[in-house]
Amino acid sequence: xxxxxxxxxxxxxxxxxxxxxxxxxxxxxxxxxxxxxxxxxxxxxxxxxxxxxxxxxxxxxxxxxxxxxxxxxxxxxxxxxxxxxxxxxxxxxxxxxxxxxxxxxxxxxxxxxxxxxxxxxxxxxxxxxxxxxxxxxxxxxxxxxxxxxxxxxxxxxxxxxxxxxxxxxxxxxxxxxxxxxxxxxxxxxxxxxxxxxxxxxxxxxxxxxxxxxxxxxxxxxxxxxxx
Amino acid sequence: xxxxxxxxxxxxxxxxxxxxxxxxxxxxxxxxxxxxxxxxxxxxxxxxxxxxxxxxxxxxxxxxxxxxxxxxxxxxxxxxxxxxxxxxxxxxxxxxxxxxxxxxxxxxxxxxxxxxxxxxxxxxxxxxxxxxxxxxxxxxxxxxxxxxxxxxxxxxxxxxxxxxxxxxxxxxxxxxxxxxxxxxxxxxxxxxxxxxxxxxxxxxxxxxxxxxxxxxxxxxxxxxxxx
DNA sequence: CGGCATCCATTTTGATACTG
DNA sequence: CAGTATCAAAATGGATGCCG
Numbered sequence: 001x002x003x004x005x006x007x008x009x010x011x012x013x014x015x016x017x018x019x020x021x022x023x024x025x026x027x028x029x030x031x032x033x034x035x036x037x038x039x040x041x042x043x044x045x046x047x048x049x050x051x052x053x054x055x056x057x058x059x060x061x062x063x064x065x066x067x068x069x070x071x072x073x074x075x076x077x078x079x080x081x082x083x084x085x086x087x088x089x090x091x092x093x094x095x096x097x098x099x100x101x102x103x104x105x106x107x108x109x110x111x112x113x114x115x116x117x118x119x120x121x122x123x124x125x126x127x128x129x130x131x132x133x134x135x136x137x138x139x140x141x142x143x144x145x146x147x148x149x150x151x152x153x154x155x156x157x158x159x160x161x162x163x164x165x166x167x168x169x170x171x172x173x174x175x176x177x178x179x180x181x182x183x184x185x186x187x188x189x190x191x192x193x194x195x196x197x198x199x200x201x202x203x204x205x206x207x208x209x210x211x212x213x214x215x216x217x218x219x220x221x222x223x224x225x226x227x
Numbered sequence: 228x229x230x231x232x233x234x235x236x237x238x239x240x241x242x243x244x245x246x247x248x249x250x251x252x253x254x255x256x257x258x259x260x261x262x263x264x265x266x267x268x269x270x271x272x273x274x275x276x277x278x279x280x281x282x283x284x285x286x287x288x289x290x291x292x293x294x295x296x297x298x299x300x301x302x303x304x305x306x307x308x309x310x311x312x313x314x315x316x317x318x319x320x321x322x323x324x325x326x327x328x329x330x331x332x333x334x335x336x337x338x339x340x341x342x343x344x345x346x347x348x349x350x351x352x353x354x355x356x357x358x359x360x361x362x363x364x365x366x367x368x369x370x371x372x373x374x375x376x377x378x379x380x381x382x383x384x385x386x387x388x389x390x391x392x393x394x395x396x397x398x399x400x401x402x403x404x405x406x407x408x409x410x411x412x413x414x415x416x417x418x419x420x421x422x423x424x425x426x427x428x429x430x431x432x433x434x435x436x437x438x439x440x441x442x443x444x445x446x447x448x449x450x451x452x453x454x
Numbered sequence: 455c456g457g458c459a460t461c462c463a464t465t466t467t468g469a470t471a472c473t474g
Numbered sequence: 475c476a477g478t479a480t481c482a483a484a485a486t487g488g489a490t491g492c493c494g
Binding site: 003004021022047048049051052 | 484485486487488489
Binding site: 230231248249250274275276277278279 | 465466467468469470
């Protein structure tokens with residue numbers, strides 16, 4: 001919030017003063033998987049006009065959460081990237097995502113937009129650090145027409161937009177198949193078995209992939225009983 | 228958001244549809260330390276009018292995140308409490324708080340309101356689970372005219388408004404002293420030594436208290452370099 | 455493509471007055 | 475207390491049009 005501060009000496013309130021306005025956390029979600037151009041951001045965020053997007057980006061720049069960069073050749077086009085402070089909002093965004101996976105997902109509504117990148121960030125939200133001890137591998141995901149990769153190194157994970165340089169394994173599937181995984185209609189292993197998804201690369205890496213991500217058991221928000 | 232949904236099939240966006248409106252996450256922050264009455268909530272949230280507070284509470288009820296309760300005798304007055312789904316927003320709120328402690332706190336501004344309860348939630352944000360292995364203790368904090376207690380049980384912590392039933396240790400200090408701890412002017416141990424804070428109770432519990440909370444090293448948001 | 459400026463209809467909010 | 479009713483101010487969204 002700009003003018004409209006909560007005016008509380010409280011860490012949560014101060015954070016929400018900076019990133020609590022409409023669209024801001026979703027903008028950060030977009031940038032968490034790597035730098036994005038103005039038009040890419042607008043394309044991902046239906047309903048956000050150029051004026052408001054411009055204002056939000058300026059705000060993030062002014063507050064030191066993002067900065068303008070020039071993409072390396074051959075792109076050479078302006079883009080926005082998170083600063084260190086901005087990147088560190090990752091855990092907060094992922095915590096909101098984890099809650100949503102458990103309590104708010106259900107079926108996709110007819111009007112809802114979907115981008116594979118959101119789901120890949122969801123992978124990061126479901127990442128089980130314990131299951132990745134001793135593992136060092138790069139997985140490339142090709143979902144619909146987007147590609148993402150996850151770099152896993154002994155309990156840490158990094159997910160970035162775009163193809164990987166030297167993936168140990170590559171997993172390919174359609175948007176719909178990926179949606180089915182989120183909705184827990186089937187597991188990745190099942191999708192591969194039925195031919196809905198294709199996996200190739202290092203056998204050991206593919207084998208360990210099975211246990212790396214753990215979706216929370218969905219809870220029902222309609223009553224207050226423990227899940 | 229009510230009418231104004233992001234309309235994205237994304238866990239983060241769906242969560243923000245539910246709790247991303249102005250005041251909502253702060254309302255949840257208040258309820259994370261126990262049930263609160265309508266007027267208490269309003270008193271904690273300067274600037275939130277009765278109309279909007281009423282609307283927000285109705286929304287939380289409708290979405291199954293909070294419910295109306297009747298406080299046990301002798302109070303017997305209506306109050307609002309979080310459901311299981313609401314309580315599970317705790318990690319997300321604490322993640323925002325942790326970020327704020329590191330990147331957004333600095334000095335208290337003249338106009339900012341402050342309540343000890345926020346700081347005690349901050350304690351929970353700083354809780355170091357590893358440092359609490361094998362510890363089982365209840366600490367009562369009396370800060371200014373408010374009291375809170377933290378129940379620690381082997382790596383888990385629960386912080387609630389109000390005095391504890393059987394505290395193992397009690398720590399008393401003024402608001403200003405507590406503010407000094409947050410601003411890292413001094414540590415709790417130093418405050419006790421200088422007489423600004425008073426501690427009593429089980430010696431072992433008091434000794435272990437020292438290592439339980441770990442404030443993040445403040446970062447500077449004005450540039451993008453690592454802290 | 456990458457933005458900023460402007461205009462306008464609609465929502466959201468903030469503040470206050472008022473009722474059981 | 476615990477809210478409801480009301481109204482003015484601000485934020486949003488959508489549609490442009492403009493410029494490098």
